[in-house]
Amino acid sequence: MTIEIRNISKSYGDNKILQNIDLKIESGELVALLGPSGSGKTTLLRVIAGIEQADEGSGPVLFDDVDVSDVDLGKRRIGFVFQHYALFKHMNVFENIAFGLRAKPRRERPGEAQIREKVQTLLDLIQLGNMAQRYPSQLSGGQRQRVALARALAVEPRVLLLDEPFGALDATVRRELRRWLRRLHDTIHVTTIFVTHDQEEALEVSDRVAVMNAGRIEQYAPPQEVYEKPASPFVFKFLGNYNLFHGRGQSGDGAALVRPHDIVIHRDRDSAGPDARLGLVSHIGFGGPVVKVELETEDKTHVDVEVTTPTFNDLALKRGETVWFALRTQQEYEYDFVI
Amino acid sequence: MAGAPIAAKTALGPIKPAPPPHPVARTVLVTLAVSFLTIFILVPLVNVFVQAFAKGLDGYLAVFWPPQPAPEQVLSVVQQRKLAEAAVQAGRTWHAIGLTLSVAAIVVPLNICFGLAAAWATTKFNFRGRALLISLIDLPFSVSPVVAGLVFVLLLGRNGIFGDWATHLTWIDPFSLRWVGFEAGFPLAFERDYSGVIFTPLAIVLASVFVTFPFVARSLTPLMESQGTDEELAALSLGASGWRTFFKITVPNVKWALLYGVILCTARAFGEFGAVSVVSGHVDVNDTMPLRIEKLWNEYNNQAAFTVASVLALLAVFTLVAKAAIEWKAARDLPQNQGHSSQ
Numbered sequence: 001m002t003i004e005i006r007n008i009s010k011s012y013g014d015n016k017i018l019q020n021i022d023l024k025i026e027s028g029e030l031v032a033l034l035g036p037s038g039s040g041k042t043t044l045l046r047v048i049a050g051i052e053q054a055d056e057g058s059g060p061v062l063f064d065d066v067d068v069s070d071v072d073l074g075k076r077r078i079g080f081v082f083q084h085y086a087l088f089k090h091m092n093v094f095e096n097i098a099f100g101l102r103a104k105p106r107r108e109r110p111g112e113a114q115i116r117e118k119v120q121t122l123l124d125l126i127q128l129g130n131m132a133q134r135y136p137s138q139l140s141g142g143q144r145q146r147v148a149l150a151r152a153l154a155v156e157p158r159v160l161l162l163d164e165p166f167g168a169l170d171a172t173v174r175r176e177l178r179r180w181l182r183r184l185h186d187t188i189h190v191t192t193i194f195v196t197h198d199q200e201e202a203l204e205v206s207d208r209v210a211v212m213n214a215g216r217i218e219q220y221a222p223p224q225e226v227y228e229k230p231a232s233p234f235v236f237k238f239l240g241n242y243n244l245f246h247g248r249g250q251s252g253d254g255a256a257l258v259r260p261h262d263i264v265i266h267r268d269r270d271s272a273g274p275d276a277r278l279g280l281v282s283h284i285g286f287g288g289p290v291v292k293v294e295l296e297t298e299d300k301t302h303v304d305v306e307v308t309t310p311t312f313n314d315l316a317l318k319r320g321e322t323v324w325f326a327l328r329t330q331q332e333y334e335y336d337f338v339i
Numbered sequence: 340m341a342g343a344p345i346a347a348k349t350a351l352g353p354i355k356p357a358p359p360p361h362p363v364a365r366t367v368l369v370t371l372a373v374s375f376l377t378i379f380i381l382v383p384l385v386n387v388f389v390q391a392f393a394k395g396l397d398g399y400l401a402v403f404w405p406p407q408p409a410p411e412q413v414l415s416v417v418q419q420r421k422l423a424e425a426a427v428q429a430g431r432t433w434h435a436i437g438l439t440l441s442v443a444a445i446v447v448p449l450n451i452c453f454g455l456a457a458a459w460a461t462t463k464f465n466f467r468g469r470a471l472l473i474s475l476i477d478l479p480f481s482v483s484p485v486v487a488g489l490v491f492v493l494l495l496g497r498n499g500i501f502g503d504w505a506t507h508l509t510w511i512d513p514f515s516l517r518w519v520g521f522e523a524g525f526p527l528a529f530e531r532d533y534s535g536v537i538f539t540p541l542a543i544v545l546a547s548v549f550v551t552f553p554f555v556a557r558s559l560t561p562l563m564e565s566q567g568t569d570e571e572l573a574a575l576s577l578g579a580s581g582w583r584t585f586f587k588i589t590v591p592n593v594k595w596a597l598l599y600g601v602i603l604c605t606a607r608a609f610g611e612f613g614a615v616s617v618v619s620g621h622v623d624v625n626d627t628m629p630l631r632i633e634k635l636w637n638e639y640n641n642q643a644a645f646t647v648a649s650v651l652a653l654l655a656v657f658t659l660v661a662k663a664a665i666e667w668k669a670a671r672d673l674p675q676n677q678g679h680s681s682q
Binding site: 049051072073074075077078079080082084086087088089090099100103104151152154155 | 569570572573574575576577578579580583587588591592
C-alpha cells in the first residue's frame with residue numbers, strides 16, 4: 001500500500017513539532033524516519049498511525065490514495081509497534097498475538113481453530129514457537145520485540161509502523177534483530193515505516209531514509225544517496241563524524257565538511273598534491289580495523305583522520321611527527337549556512 | 340522511564356529498604372512506635388471487646404437475639420416490658436446493620452464507577468481543567484464530614500436551593516423488593532417508597548458517596564499514571580473497541596489497586612459518622628451502625644454499644660487483613676509486571 005502525506009503540521013501550544021511535511025512511500029517499501037530526539041519523527045509516525053491528529057489546515061494522510069485523516073486508529077488497519085513494545089502484561093504470548101483476532105467484530109472473527117493456527121504460524125515466523133505460554137515478563141527484550149511485531153502482524157495490517165524498534169535493546173541483539181526485520185520485510189512485503197535515531201540502523205536496513213530535523217524533512221532518498229550526497233550540512237553532520245574547514249569553499253568564503261576517512265595522510269609533500277597541508281600527529285587511537293589519528297594544523301585546529309590499520313602500519317606514524325594531509329572529497333557549503 | 344522507580348512510586352509498590360539505622364536510634368524508634376500503637380490503638384481496640392463481653396457471651400448475643408421466655412413461663416409486667424424493650428432494641432440494631440450494608444452496597448459500586456472514570460480521565464487524557472479536577476477529587480478528604488453533610492442539607496433540605504424539588508421527590512426503596520405472588524400479575528413488587536431526600540436513606544447514600552469518593556480514584560491514579568497509554572493504544576490499533584480495551588487491558592492492569600481502593604472505600608462507608616449523622620435527622624430508621632452505637636451509648640446501654648462497636652471493629656480488622664493480603668499479592672505480581680523496560 002502506498003502512503004502519502006501532504007503538508008502535515010503539528011504543534012503543541014507554541015511548540016511546532018512538525019512543519020509542512022510532505023512524504024510519499026511506495027508500496028512495499030521499508031522507510032526509515034531518521035533524526036535526533038525532538039526532530040518530530042515519532043510524532044510523524046503517530047500522525048500516520050492516527051494516534052495523533054495533525055493540526056487544522058494540514059493536508060491529508062492518504063493510504064492508497066484514499067484520505068484516512070478522519071479514520072480512527074482502529075480502522076486504519078495499521079500495525080503499530082511501540083518503543084517499549086506495550087505487550088499486554090497479564091496475557092501470555094499466545095493471547096497477546098491473538099488479541100487482534102479476538103477483537104474483530106463477530107462476523108469477521110475467525111474460529112478458535114483458525115486463531116490457533118494463525119498464532120502458531122506467527123510464532124514460527126518470529127522463531128518463538130515453543131514460548132506461547134510464557135508471559136511478557138519471562139521474555140528477553142529481543143523476544144518481546146518480536147512478539148510485539150507478531151501481534152501487530154496478526155491482523156494483517158496494510159502498513160507496519162515501528163517506533164524506535166530496537167532502541168531498548170543491547171548492541172548485539174540490535175544488529176541481529178534489524179537484519180531479521182529486513183529479511184522479514186523481504187518475505188512479507190508489507191509497507192513499513194520505522195523511526196530511529198541510529199544512522200547505521202537506518203542506512204543498513206531501509207530502502208529509503210527520511211532525515212528529519214526540527215520538524216522538517218531535510219532529505220528523503222535511498223541510503224547511499226543520503227550518505228554520499230547529503231542535501232544539507234545537517235544531514236552530513238548527522239550521518240557521521242566530520243571535520244569542518246573554514247574558507248575552503250570554491251569562492252574562498254565558504255566552509256567544507258569532510259569525513260575523517262576522506263582525509264589521506266602522506267609522508268612527503270610530492271605525493272600529497274598541491275592542496276596538502278601540514279599537520280602534527282597529536283594523538284593516535286587504535287580502533288580495530290581503523291586507526292583514529294588526530295592532527296594539529298599550523299593554526300592550531302584539530303583534524304580527525306581515520307586510516308585503515310594496514311595503511312597506518314605502512315605509514316608507521318608516531319606521535320609528535322609532522323605529516324602532510326590532503327582531502328579526498330569534500331562537501332562545500334555557504335559559510336553562514338554551516339555555523 | 341525505567342521500571343524500578345515506578346514500582347517504588349505506586350501505592351502497592353515495594354518500599355525501598357532504608358539504610359540500616361544506628362542501633363540505639365533503632366531501639367528508641369521501635370520502642371516509641373510500639374508503645375504508641377499499644378496505647379492509642381491496641382488497648383482501645385481490646386477494650387471494645389472487653390466491654391462488649393462485659394455480660395459474657397450470652398450478654399453479647401442478647402444484643403442481637405434477645406432471650407425468649409419459655410411459653411409456659413409466667414412473667415411479671417416489669418419482666419414483660421424489659422423483654423419487649425430488648426426485642427425493640429435488637430430490631431433497631433439489626434435494622435442499622437441492614438441499612439449500613441445496603442448503603443455500602445450502593446455506594447461502593449457507584450464509587451468504583453466514579454473512581455475509575457475520574458482516574459481514567461485524569462491520567463489518560465490531557466485537557467483544560469485537569470489540575471482542578473485532580474484537586475476536586477481530593478476535596479472530600481480535606482472537608483470535614485460534618486460540613487459535607489451540612490452541604491447536602493443546605494442543598495436539598497426544605498429551604499435548600501433544590502429543596503422544593505427534593506422534598507417532593509418520591510423514590511422506591513430498591514431493597515424492599517418482595518415476592519407478592521401471582522395474584523397481582525407480576526410476582527415481584529417494591530413494598531416501600533420514600534418522599535424527600537434529606538432525613539431519608541437516600542441522603543445517607545449521597546453523603547457516603549461524597550465522603551468515600553476519593554478512595555478508589557486515589558488508589559488508581561498513581562498506577563494508571565505510571566502505566567501510560569501505550570497498552571491501550573496498542574489494543575485500539577489492533578481494532579479493539581473502547582469498551583473491550585477498557586475491560587481487557589485497563590482494568591486487569593489495575594485490578595489490585597482497584598481492589599485496594601474498594602476495600603478502603605467499603606471500610607469508610609461502613610464507618611462514616613459525621614456526614615451521615617447530619618443528614619439522617621437522628622430518626623431511628625435512618626440509623627447506620629455508627630449512629631446506632633452513639634444512640635445506645637447515649638441511652639447508657641454501654642455493653643450493647645460496645646457490642647455493635649465490636650462488629651464494626653471486626654469489619655475493620657477484616658479490612659486490614661484483606662488489605663495486607665492484597666498488598667502481599669500485588670507485591671508478588673509486581674516484579675513480574677514491572678520487568679518490561681529492564682532489558
